[in-house]
Amino acid sequence: MSNGTFEPRLVGFLCNWCSYTGADLAGTARMVYAPNIRIIRVMCSGRVDPQFVLKAFREGADGVLISGCHPGDCHYQEGNYKALRRHRLLSKMLEQFGIEKERFRLEWVSASEGTKFQLVCNEFTEQIRKLGPLNLHQNGGRHEQGQA
Amino acid sequence: MSKAKPKVAFYWCSSCGGCEESIVDLAEDILKVVAAVDIVFWPVALDFKKKDVEAMPDKSIAVSFINGGIRMSEQEEMAHLLRRKSQLVVAHGACAHLGGIPGLANFWNKDTIFRKVYQTTVSTDNPGKIVPQEKSVVDGYELTLPRFWDTVHPLNDVIDVDYFLPGCAPHRDLIINAVTAILEGKLPPKGSVLAPNKSCCEDCDRNDTKPEKLTIKEIKRPHEVLLDPEKCFLAQGVICMGPATRSGCGERCIEGNMPCRGCMGPTDQVYDQGAKFLSAFASILDTNDEKEIERIVSTIVDPAGTFYRFSLPSSILKRKRMEAVK
Numbered sequence: 001m002s003n004g005t006f007e008p009r010l011v012g013f014l015c016n017w018c019s020y021t022g023a024d025l026a027g028t029a030r031m032v033y034a035p036n037i038r039i040i041r042v043m044c045s046g047r048v049d050p051q052f053v054l055k056a057f058r059e060g061a062d063g064v065l066i067s068g069c070h071p072g073d074c075h076y077q078e079g080n081y082k083a084l085r086r087h088r089l090l091s092k093m094l095e096q097f098g099i100e101k102e103r104f105r106l107e108w109v110s111a112s113e114g115t116k117f118q119l120v121c122n123e124f125t126e127q128i129r130k131l132g133p134l135n136l137h138q139n140g141g142r143h144e145q146g147q148a
Numbered sequence: 149m150s151k152a153k154p155k156v157a158f159y160w161c162s163s164c165g166g167c168e169e170s171i172v173d174l175a176e177d178i179l180k181v182v183a184a185v186d187i188v189f190w191p192v193a194l195d196f197k198k199k200d201v202e203a204m205p206d207k208s209i210a211v212s213f214i215n216g217g218i219r220m221s222e223q224e225e226m227a228h229l230l231r232r233k234s235q236l237v238v239a240h241g242a243c244a245h246l247g248g249i250p251g252l253a254n255f256w257n258k259d260t261i262f263r264k265v266y267q268t269t270v271s272t273d274n275p276g277k278i279v280p281q282e283k284s285v286v287d288g289y290e291l292t293l294p295r296f297w298d299t300v301h302p303l304n305d306v307i308d309v310d311y312f313l314p315g316c317a318p319h320r321d322l323i324i325n326a327v328t329a330i331l332e333g334k335l336p337p338k339g340s341v342l343a344p345n346k347s348c349c350e351d352c353d354r355n356d357t358k359p360e361k362l363t364i365k366e367i368k369r370p371h372e373v374l375l376d377p378e379k380c381f382l383a384q385g386v387i388c389m390g391p392a393t394r395s396g397c398g399e400r401c402i403e404g405n406m407p408c409r410g411c412m413g414p415t416d417q418v419y420d421q422g423a424k425f426l427s428a429f430a431s432i433l434d435t436n437d438e439k440e441i442e443r444i445v446s447t448i449v450d451p452a453g454t455f456y457r458f459s460l461p462s463s464i465l466k467r468k469r470m471e472a473v474k
């Protein structure tokens with residue numbers, strides 16, 4: 001697929017208390033943003049198990065976003081710090097798998113930051129458009145061998 | 149003549165031979181096994197050929213123990229053949245169960261492995277840059293070799309597996325329990341891993357020394373510190389896969405004062421052992437400061453190889469992205 005026709009597929013895990021509400025605000029305020037992101041609501045960014053992120057990439061996501069409350073504002077106190085630590089370690093590990101850092105993003109978006117959510121989605125979409133498709137679903141399949 | 153004994157086969161695929169050794173190491177107990185069964189195929193020890201297996205009626209082997217991952221076409225072929233001839237197939241050891249150590253080759257592919265092995269290692273002398281070919285003609289005869297794949301697979305990627313005997317290599321008690329259960333027909337549900345479904349930590353003598361709120365500021369590798377022989381490794385800042393690893397191995401590494409590397413694979417509740425460990429491990433890093441987090445993370449050498457040491461081919465990602473292998 002040439003990058004000209006490539007539409008990035010993005011998955012976003014948004015915490016219920018801040019980022020999801022922020023995204024909702026972007027929606028109700030009719031802000032226009034790139035339609036590439038599929039949003040999954042989680043209670044807290046700290047609930048995002050790294051297995052979810054890997055699964056999203058494996059199932060065809062070209063980029064994954066985790067978005068939570070700003071530091072200090074997490075509804076569960078520390079969940080977003082946990083997300084931050086996991087994000088940094090997982091990013092490092094993903095690079096060893098050939099998945100660029102830029103494909104895995106962590107953002108803080110508050111309930112009132114509809115505009116920030118809009119900006120993040122647009123920016124992320126453009127960034128992934130430049131990187132191109134991940135094509136992970138073709139990797140490690142049973143009969144990838146057949147091409148050898 | 150007495151009642152026919154159940155027929156048993158052993159086979160190896162992409163393995164180190166250690167799992168074969170684990171059978172021999174049953175010592176006197178192997179004699180009991182040998183007395184109770186008829187070994188009909190065991191290339192390491194007995195001179196049977198593939199054609200002997202082909203000649204057996206389907207399902208005539210009671211159980212085949214297959215160790216090693218699947219890395220070449222010949223291994224898949226043998227796995228299919230044994231599957232057809234056997235009532236039960238047991239994936240024997242970490243390599244068959246999860247891909248194992250040889251599965252770390254999934255950070256490369258066929259071309260890069262061949263280049264390294266047949267051309268660029270210091271001890272290689274191969275001016276003609278000859279690499280194995282699937283077909284070559286010598287004196288008018290066509291010779292063939294199995295196809296070497298880009299990716300190592302756990303056994304259940306290529307055939308239906310009834311039971312998994314975990315460990316690198318499996319602990320003798322697990323093997324004996326498995327064989328006994330098979331002979332007595334007292335088997336757990338199909339697909340079970342034949343070991344306790346609890347974490348290594350739960351059976352570890354050092355668990356009591358693990359603080360209620362475990363935190364880590366500095367990560368050390370085993371060779372960089374004098375390891376305390378009694379204290380939980382994580383509490384010493386040393387990566388121990390115990391929390392994300394299944395028990396049943398006898399905690400033998402820990403007894404040897406080495407942290408658990410994870411060979412038993414995950415418990416039933418966990419799909420991806422490496423990601424689960426990463427999650428737990430990141431949680432205990434003792435800082436909320438972005439820069440400090442990044443500093444600590446930068447000191448973790450090879451997280452992928454450490455967290456997936458035995459389970460890369462059975463992980464969610466399975467391998468390094470093909471386009472990125474250079």
Ligand code: SF4
Nearest residue numbers: 163166241242243316
């Ligand atoms: S599981 Fe361990 S002992 Fe068994 S074949 Fe694999 S590397 Fe060798």
Ligand code: SF4
Nearest residue numbers: 349352380381388390
């Ligand atoms: S982390 Fe390792 S040393 Fe600590 S209790 Fe668990 S298995 Fe034992």
Ligand code: SF4
Nearest residue numbers: 397401408409410411
């Ligand atoms: S302690 Fe860990 S690495 Fe060692 S044998 Fe047990 S499960 Fe395997």
Ligand code: FES
Nearest residue numbers: 015044068069074
């Ligand atoms: S609730 Fe928003 S990050 Fe925890």
